[in-house]
Every structure is written in C-alpha cells, then in structure tokens.
Amino acid sequence: MSITVENLTYTYSKGLPNETRALEDVSFQLEPGEFAAVIGHTGSGKSTLMQQLNGLLRPDSGKITVGEVCITDPSNKMTEVRRKVGLVFQYPEYQLFEETVAKDVAFGPKQVGMTGEELDRVVEESIRLTGLDYEEVKERSPFELSGGQKRRVAIAGVLAMKPEILILDEPTAGLDPSAHRDVLELIRRIHRKERMTILLVSHNMGDIAELADRVLVMNRGKLVMNGTPAEVFSRGEPLWEMGLGLPPATEFMERLKDRMPGIDAAQLSIEDAAKEICRYLKGRKK
Amino acid sequence: MEPIIRVENLTFEYRKVSPEGTATSFRAVDGVTFEVPSGEFVAVLGMNGSGKSTLAKHLNGLLLPTEGEVWIEGMNTREDDHIWNIRSTVGMVFQNPDNQIVSSVVEDDVAFGPENLGVDPAEIRRRVDEALQAVGMYEQRLKAPHMLSGGQKQRIAIAGAIAMRPKCIVFDEPTAMLDPKGRHQVMDIIHRLHEAGITVILITHFMEEAMQADRLIVMKDGRITDDMPPRDFFADRERIQCAGLEMPTIIALREELIRLGLPVDASVQTEEELIEAICQLQ
Amino acid sequence: MIRDITLGQYYPEQSVIHRLDARTKILGTLLYIIEIFLVNSFAGFGLVILALGVLIGISRVPVRFIFKGLKAVVFIILLTFVLNLFMFDGTVLWHWKFLTITYEGLYRSCFMALRLILLIIGTSMLTLTTKPMELTDGLEKLLKPFNRFGLPSHEIALMMSIALRFIPTLLEETDKIMKAQQARGADFESGNLIQRVKNMIPILIPLFVGSFRIAQDLALAMEARCYHGGVGRTRMKEIVFSRRDWVAGVLLAVFLGIVIASRWMPLP
Numbered sequence: 001m002s003i004t005v006e007n008l009t010y011t012y013s014k015g016l017p018n019e020t021r022a023l024e025d026v027s028f029q030l031e032p033g034e035f036a037a038v039i040g041h042t043g044s045g046k047s048t049l050m051q052q053l054n055g056l057l058r059p060d061s062g063k064i065t066v067g068e069v070c071i072t073d074p075s076n077k078m079t080e081v082r083r084k085v086g087l088v089f090q091y092p093e094y095q096l097f098e099e100t101v102a103k104d105v106a107f108g109p110k111q112v113g114m115t116g117e118e119l120d121r122v123v124e125e126s127i128r129l130t131g132l133d134y135e136e137v138k139e140r141s142p143f144e145l146s147g148g149q150k151r152r153v154a155i156a157g158v159l160a161m162k163p164e165i166l167i168l169d170e171p172t173a174g175l176d177p178s179a180h181r182d183v184l185e186l187i188r189r190i191h192r193k194e195r196m197t198i199l200l201v202s203h204n205m206g207d208i209a210e211l212a213d214r215v216l217v218m219n220r221g222k223l224v225m226n227g228t229p230a231e232v233f234s235r236g237e238p239l240w241e242m243g244l245g246l247p248p249a250t251e252f253m254e255r256l257k258d259r260m261p262g263i264d265a266a267q268l269s270i271e272d273a274a275k276e277i278c279r280y281l282k283g284r285k286k
Numbered sequence: 287m288e289p290i291i292r293v294e295n296l297t298f299e300y301r302k303v304s305p306e307g308t309a310t311s312f313r314a315v316d317g318v319t320f321e322v323p324s325g326e327f328v329a330v331l332g333m334n335g336s337g338k339s340t341l342a343k344h345l346n347g348l349l350l351p352t353e354g355e356v357w358i359e360g361m362n363t364r365e366d367d368h369i370w371n372i373r374s375t376v377g378m379v380f381q382n383p384d385n386q387i388v389s390s391v392v393e394d395d396v397a398f399g400p401e402n403l404g405v406d407p408a409e410i411r412r413r414v415d416e417a418l419q420a421v422g423m424y425e426q427r428l429k430a431p432h433m434l435s436g437g438q439k440q441r442i443a444i445a446g447a448i449a450m451r452p453k454c455i456v457f458d459e460p461t462a463m464l465d466p467k468g469r470h471q472v473m474d475i476i477h478r479l480h481e482a483g484i485t486v487i488l489i490t491h492f493m494e495e496a497m498q499a500d501r502l503i504v505m506k507d508g509r510i511t512d513d514m515p516p517r518d519f520f521a522d523r524e525r526i527q528c529a530g531l532e533m534p535t536i537i538a539l540r541e542e543l544i545r546l547g548l549p550v551d552a553s554v555q556t557e558e559e560l561i562e563a564i565c566q567l568q
Numbered sequence: 569m570i571r572d573i574t575l576g577q578y579y580p581e582q583s584v585i586h587r588l589d590a591r592t593k594i595l596g597t598l599l600y601i602i603e604i605f606l607v608n609s610f611a612g613f614g615l616v617i618l619a620l621g622v623l624i625g626i627s628r629v630p631v632r633f634i635f636k637g638l639k640a641v642v643f644i645i646l647l648t649f650v651l652n653l654f655m656f657d658g659t660v661l662w663h664w665k666f667l668t669i670t671y672e673g674l675y676r677s678c679f680m681a682l683r684l685i686l687l688i689i690g691t692s693m694l695t696l697t698t699k700p701m702e703l704t705d706g707l708e709k710l711l712k713p714f715n716r717f718g719l720p721s722h723e724i725a726l727m728m729s730i731a732l733r734f735i736p737t738l739l740e741e742t743d744k745i746m747k748a749q750q751a752r753g754a755d756f757e758s759g760n761l762i763q764r765v766k767n768m769i770p771i772l773i774p775l776f777v778g779s780f781r782i783a784q785d786l787a788l789a790m791e792a793r794c795y796h797g798g799v800g801r802t803r804m805k806e807i808v809f810s811r812r813d814w815v816a817g818v819l820l821a822v823f824l825g826i827v828i829a830s831r832w833m834p835l836p
C-alpha cells in the first residue's frame with residue numbers, strides 16, 4: 001500500500017500561549033512495501049506526523065492518501081483508516097488490559113468488525129508472527145509476562161488488525177540488547193512475510209542503516225531530507241547540527257577519514273566498514 | 287582500609303507461583319561475593335533477568351538477603367539501627383526518571399532526601415543549590431517536573447541523591463529509558479561524580495557504558511561470571527560472547543578486521559586506539 | 569492537548585496577597601465563608617463586595633480570571649435563582665398560569681444568587697493567589713495540632729502533594745492510552761451511556777496498572793532517600809508568619825466584627 005503525503009501542516013494548542021507549528025508543509029511518498037525510517041530530534045514532529053497518518057490527528061491543511069483512500073477526507077470512516085494504518089506507540093505494553101493474551105490481541109480486530117473463525121485465526125497468526133509460543137501464552141494474563149513478551153503481545157494486537165501499513169514508534173525503546181535484536185528481527189520478518197509498508201521512528205541509526213530502504217529526516221516540523229540511508233548518512237555535518245548521529249560504523253569511518261583522507265567513509269555496517277578499510281590499506285601498499 | 291561495600295555469599299530467593307498453581311523457588315541472586323574499595327567505578331553488566339537489579343537493591347538495604355551478608359562501611363544491612371545510615375551512605379538512582387520525583391517543584395524534590403535526614407533548613411538550601419549546579423539544572427530549579435525531558439528528570443534524580451552527600455551512588459540502569467542526548471548527559475555527570483571521589487556502581491546493559499568503568503562485573507543467571515578490568519574483558523572474544531551481550535562497535539569492528547586478516551591487536555578497545563592501529567598498518 | 573489544563577488556576581503575581589502565608593489565607597477563607605452565611609441583608613453584602621473589591625485590587629489578578637471560576641457554576645446559580653423566584657408566597661408581582669413571582673421570591677432569589685456568587689469568587693481568590701504546594705504545606709501546619717488526636721497530618725499533606733505532582737503525569741498517560749486504544753479502533757464517542765462506560769475499560773485498567781507501577785517505584789525511591797514518616801523531618805522552606813500576616817489577621821477580625829454587627833442593624 002502506497003502512502004502519499006501532500007503539504008501537511010499542523011499546529012497544536014491553537015490560540016493558546018504555547019501554540020506550536022508541529023508540522024510545516026510536509027510532503028513525501030512511499031511505494032508499497034517500502035521500509036522507511038523517520039528520524040529527528042525530540043520535538044521535531046515525528047510522533048505528530050505518525051499520528052496524522054492513521055487519523056488520530058487531523059491536519060490544518062494538506063492531504064494524506066493511503067492506497068486509494070484519502071485519509072484526510074472527513075467523510076471517511078475512522079475505523080477503516082485505523083485498520084489500514086496500524087500504529088504501535090512507544091512502550092505499547094502499557095496499553096494491555098484484557099484478562100488473557102488472546103483476548104487482548106483480539107480487541108483491535110473486534111473493533112473493526114472481525115468475528116468468529118476469522119477472528120480466532122487472525123489472533124493466532126499475529127501472536128505466532130511475533131515469535132511468541134501461541135499455546136503457551138494465549139490463556140495467560142498479559143500482566144504476568146516479561147517486559148519483552150508484553151511488548152510482543154502489544155505488537156501482535158496491532159498486527160491482528162491486518163494493516164496494510166505499519167508504523168512503529170521506537171519499538172526497541174527500553175529493551176536490553178537481546179530483546180532489542182528480537183524486536184528488530186520481528187520487524188524484518190513482518191516486512192518480508194507480509195510485504196507491509198513500514199514506517200519506523202527511531203533514534204538508533206545503526207538499526208535504520210540495517211533495515212530501511214529510505215530515511216526521512218524531520219527537523220522543527222519540516223521534512224529536511226528524504227533519501228536512501230547511504231544518501232542521508234553521507235551528510236554527517238548537517239545531521240550533527242540537527243542533533244542527530246550517524247550509524248556507529250559510519251561515525252567511526254568519518255573519524256578515520258580525518259587521518260586517512262582517501263578512504264570512503266560512506267559505510268553503513270561494520271562489515272562494509274571493515275571491507276573498505278582492508279581495500280584502502282591494500283591500495284596503499286601498492 | 288575497609289572496603290565501602292562488602293558482599294559475602296549473597297543469595298536472594300523468592301517464591302514464584304506458576305499459572306497452574308505450582309510454587310517454585312527462584313534464585314534471583316545466587317551466592318555472590320565481592321568487595322568494592324572506596325572511589326572505584328564499577329559497572330555491573332548483564333541481561334535482563336541476570337540478577338543485577340536485584341543485587342543493586344541489596345546495596346542500600348531495600349532488599350535483605352535470604353542468605354549471606356551485605357556490609358556497607360562495616361554496617362550490616364540486616365541491622366535496623368543502621369539502615370538510615372546505610373541509605374545515606376549509598377544513594378540510588380533508578381531507571382524510570384518520572385517515578386522517582388516526589389515533588390511538583392524541582393528544588394523541593396532535591397530537598398526531599400536531606401529533609402528526611404533532619405538536616406538544618408539553611409544547610410538543605412545550600413546542598414540543594416550545590417547539587418542542582420553539579421548536574422547543570424540550577425536554572426530550572428523552580429520548574430515543574432512534567433515540563434522536563436527524560437534526561438533532565440534523571441539529572442534531578444541524581445541531584446536528589448547528591449544532596450544526601452553519599453559516599454557511593456548506585457545507578458540502576460539510569461539511561462535505559464533515555465534518548466541518546468539524555469544518555470550522554472547522564473553518563474557525563476556519572477563520570478564527574480567519579481572524578482570527585484564518589485564510589486560509582488553502574489548497573490547497565492549497554493556495553494559502551496560499561497567500557498568506561500574501572501572494573502567490570504558480569505552477571506548471568508544470578509551469578510558473577512566475570513570480575514575484572516574492562517580492558518581485560520574486552521580483549522577476550524570468547525568472554526564477550528559467553529556473556530550473551532551486544533558487542534560494542536569498536537570491538538566488533540576490531541574482530542571483523544582480524545577476521546579479514548588484518549593484524550590488529552586484541553587489546554585495542556577505544557576509537558582512538560583502533561584508528562591508531564589502522565594507521566600503523568599503512 | 570491535555571497538558572494545556574493548568575492546575576488549580578494559580579495566577580502568578582507578586583502582590584501582598586500572594587505573599588501572605590497560606591495559613592492566613594486558608595483561615596481567612598474559612599472566616600469569609602462563615603461571614604457570607606452570617607450576612608442577612610443586601611447592605612451586608614455591600615460591605616462584603618467592597619472588601620472583596622479591595623482584596624481583588626490588591627491581588628492584581630485580572631478580573632476576567634476571577635469570573636472564569638463562575639463559568640462552571642453558572643447553571644447552579646441560575647437554578648437557585650429560578651427555584652427561589654417561584655417558590656415564595658407574598659406580594660404578587662407577576663403571574664402566568666400556575667407560575668407566580670412575588671416580591672419576597674424576587675428578594676430571596678437575588679439574595680441567594682448573590683450569596684453563591686460571592687462564595688465562589690471569594691474562595692477562588694484562595695486558589696488564584698496560592699500555589700498548590702503552598703496550600704498543602706499550609707494545611708499540613710494547620711492540621712499539626714490535631715496529631716495528638718490521631719490525625720496523620722504529615723501523611724495527609726504528603727499524599728496531597730504527591731497527588732498534585734502526578735496529576736499532569738497521569739493526564740498525559742491517559743492521553744497516551746486513549747490514543748493507543750483509538751489506534752486499535754476503540755471509539756470513545758459513540759454509543760449510549762452503558763456503552764460508553766464499557767468503552768472506558770481499555771483506558772481505566774492500563775491507567776490503574778500504571779498507577780500501581782508508579783506507586784511501587786516511587787515508594788522504593790522514597791525509601792532509598794531515607795523517608796520514614798514525618799518524625800524528625802525538617803523542611804527547606806519553613807513557613808513563618810510575617811508582619812503582613814498579623815496585619816491581615818487583625819483586619820480579618822475587624823471585618824468579622826463589622827459583619828456580625830450588621831446582622832443587628834435594620835438594613836435593607
């Protein structure tokens with residue numbers, strides 16, 4: 001499912017002393033199945049933008065089209081929009097409330113009208129997709145699970161609505177390295193298997209370099225960069241000025257470049273960085 | 287010299303009831319022994335469930351051992367008479383910045399600790415101002431906490447601990463819920479506190495943070511698996527993998543270069559050292 | 569969105585009233601409420617209005633803020649007025665079918681409405697000129713003498729100040745939970761009353777669980793900072809009466825005297 005955002009503008013606290021232009025003339029387009037990452041300092045408008053995409057917030061002006069449906073058209077039924085565009089908030093485990101895992105995961109699909117066998121199937125599939133053992137957790141109370149498991153239940157709850165687009169706001173926040181890897185793997189799996197268009201909001205440039213096809217950079221409400229990870233992360237200076245970092249491997253290569261000017265610092269992963277260092281050194285030996 | 291912290295055979299066990307109703311005993315900490323001399327910067331590294339947070343709570347008597355003993359400056363945590371002394375010697379900063387702040391005004395929150403100790407009001411004022419300046423939040427002293435960022439809130443929590451003039455501060459995953467900027471601010475303060483002579487115990491799952499300590503204690507399944515300077519730990523590829531933790535970027539890069547056949551020394555651990563090592567190979 | 573709600577309507581200023589000890593203001597407000605009920609004539613109210621006007625002037629709080637407090641109770645005031653208007657027998661001024669307005673009714677309804685309005689304006693002066701923290705500190709000190717009767721004044725005050733501290737946090741949390749559930753298709757707007765109450769469960773349960781989590785963490789943090797009840801605790805900001813409080817006290821006593829005296833005078 002493609003997304004087209006045209007000239008989106010949004011102000012919050014209109015008329016009050018703390019009125020802020022949260023989004024200013026934001027436009028971009030994503031192809032079906034594309035994996036886009038959204039980065040920006042805290043307050044840059046990333047979360048606000050995500051909430052516009054599934055209709056939780058309405059823009060002052062501009063248009064959002066998901067597939068064939070114009071989300072910003074007021075005549076559109078919100079439940080349909082919310083089904084199409086799934087949004088997983090930060091620390092989603094804080095929204096769990098049902099008596100059992102299965103019931104909680106079923107909440108979303110029920111709200112959009114799924115029933116009976118279809119509902120059961122969708123609940124089971126989503127739970128399995130997140131890597132949890134369905135038989136083991138389905139009857140358990142979500143409150144007795146570990147933090148990492150709870151998070152997966154929350155994600156399953158959104159997946160169960162069968163969205164065409166999945167937005168994840170810092171899905172690895174607060175997780176230890178092992179759970180972090182698991183969630184990243186889960187996202188990769190979802191992207192590959194369901195071919196969903198994915199939007200990932202994150203501070204972790206390393207993760208983004210690894211997973212994203214495209215990077216959108218937000219700064220003070222404006223979309224200032226839109227390109228592939230290689231393109232965006234080659235612009236270290238402007239990113240640094242916006243308070244953003246680079247993937248750790250790229251960061252290292254930039255420092256190395258000060259001492260070895262001929263080297264190609266635009267490496268996104270450790271493997272690529274190592275290869276480039278070897279290549280450069282071999283070249284120098286000749 | 288008496289070590290500031292002495293832990294002997296510490297075991298902490300509690301009962302877990304499974305969904306089916308069977309009760310089992312779970313050892314969160316299993317026979318841990320170590321000492322910390324005054325002024326040391328110790329990082330305790332481990333995955334979730336390794337027992338590191340449970341261990342931390344024994345260091346100021348929030349938890350008492352099921353077996354074994356914990357001595358803070360020679361005082362046993364089991365003794366009620368000493369508990370307030372112990373807690374003012376060992377301060378603690380927790381993971382969630384929000385849930386540590388008691389008051390709706392920053393400076394009042396920092397004053398909470400000294401107020402509990404019955405410190406003279408004028409002295410409290412002095413300590414609060416000093417603590418806020420030490421963490422760089424003096425300008426925000428009259429603000430309400432909900433107006434602050436995560437990193438700023440955590441700095442307030444640290445100021446609250448500092449105001450009690452502890453000899454040691456235990457940081458229980460202080461950066462886990464912060465963004466990169468907040469993490470940086472907090473680590474900065476931790477370093478400065480250590481330089482000022484305060485014993486620092488940093489509980490973390492971030493390798494990069496642990497590398498900055500004088501000493502590294504790695505925990506797994508309630509036990510200590512490694513207890514050595516970070517330099518020695520990170521020079522040992524197998525140890526890192528055994529601990530099941532994420533390799534810091536520099537170490538991972540070093541290992542990859544070694545794998546590709548470059549003669550990089552295993553003792554290389556920091557960015558500067560790696561850059562230097564690579565340049566030497568030209 | 570929810571962050572915009574300012575707590576307790578405190579209006580920051582540097583007036584004499586603002587700088588009065590919270591205890592003076594609390595006791596003054598209690599006295600004021602008693603006075604309002606002692607007044608039995610419009611002339612008496614006139615005195616009160618005069619005094620209130622002077623108070624508002626000194627406090628430098630803009631009049632529009634003062635009347636904001638009335639907005640919420642406009643309905644009750646109207647109801648009081650209307651009920652009293654039609655309920656009293658006496659000299660008939662106007663009637664239509666079964667509705668009769670008498671002179672006595674009109675007098676009473678104006679009287680009651682005015683009493684309500686003055687009550688609200690007077691008490692909102694307390695919250696407009698006193699920070700919430702000052703109020704809880706003041707209340708704690710006022711309640712302290714009752715400790716000997718078993719009243720846990722310190723604990724009550726602490727509970728209030730912690731509640732104040734966490735209200736904005738919980739409001740934000742509620743907002744987040746609402747948005748998260750809405751993203752899952754929850755609808756909080758439509759449906760009958762029973763429907764809507766049921767729809768609140770996905771918000772209330774996470775909120776409760778969240779509150780327990782906060783309480784646990786906070787209790788641990790407080791213990792780590794040596795909290796052990798009110799015994800032996802000092803305060804960084806000690807509240808002491810100053811000269812202006814004694815002056816205010818005298819003025820209040822004098823005014824009370826005047827109001828009591830007005831009851832015995834034959835005034836309209």
